[in-house]
């Protein structure tokens with residue numbers, strides 16, 4: 001009989017890339033135009049291919065948190081006055097039909113490796129010719145007028161529809177990382193839920209009322225799971241520089257320039273820096289790269305709410321009750337990694353084994369399982 005040396009329900013990792021969608025790279029903030037990406041050049045379709053390549057090389061579906069204002073027609077932007085500096089500061093000339101069509105084709109043919117995430121239309125909020133930070137909240141955590149939030153959501157939906165970008169996103173990143181974990185924003189989140197939003201991610205370090213979150217990595221805000229993004233490994237406008245530090249939580253947050261190159265034909269050189277940095281998470285016993293947002297959320301919830309106890313050839317698995325709010329948005333399966341003899345095979349008690357493989361590089365077995373009872377077990381045959 002073979003013994004299990006170690007086992008773990010690994011902490012997942014998902015990539016979230018902010019501020020995708022601008023065509024101009026100019027940081028206009030000093031003249032009260034949008035921050036945009038602060039990149040050295042304007043953006044091109046190859047910059048979307050870079051997201052797809054990052055995802056495909058890691059077997060993931062990175063979230064592209066999109067700002068779609070520069071995809072809009074001028075009349076649409078000017079119909080929401082708080083979206084711009086009186087119509088100035090927007091440069092729709094940067095975007096033309098050819099660019100839109102090329103980008104749309106890239107997004108459509110790379111659905112498995114790009115997930116469009118709601119970020120916003122204009123990123124900030126203008127009153128006459130001056131902006132304050134945050135499109136959906138002000139810096140005090142007060143929600144912007146709800147009718148304007150509705151207009152922005154409608155415009156986001158229209159731009160996606162007009163450009164064949166697929167269904168409205170299920171995930172959302174608050175602009176300027178202003179969020180307020182609050183039971184008093186029911187109407188606001190009901191509106192987001194109506195549009196299909198299920199997952200929010202933002203750094204808890206800048207989220208108001210973060211003390212109300214009971215779990216280390218996530219809280220449930222009016223029925224929507226809100227996940228801590230932690231701290232990005234790189235400043236928002238840096239690119240093609242060595243990546244330092246480790247991702248300690250479930251999200252590797254970054255900004256679009258971080259994965260790009262000054263020469264778009266060389267974007268892959270920067271993408272590969274991230275691929276080399278992140279692929280090692282798949283090899284660790286206690287970490288894994290998630291294929292998509294739903295898998296990341298599911299794995300995170302099971303990671304936090306399941307107890308494993310190891311007894312020679314058996315792993316006893318005890319899941320505490322998962323809140324109703326979460327059951328509707330997570331998978332019924334999760335991944336478990338087991339360090340034992342490479343030739344070992346497994347059977348479940350009150351548990352179904354969906355898939356299993358041995359990774360030689362990581363030196364462990366990876367099993368996807370569905371628990372049928374709160375108490376179940378995995379046993380080496």
Ligand SMILES: [Zn+2]
Nearest residue numbers: 018019175176
């Ligand atoms: Zn942003």
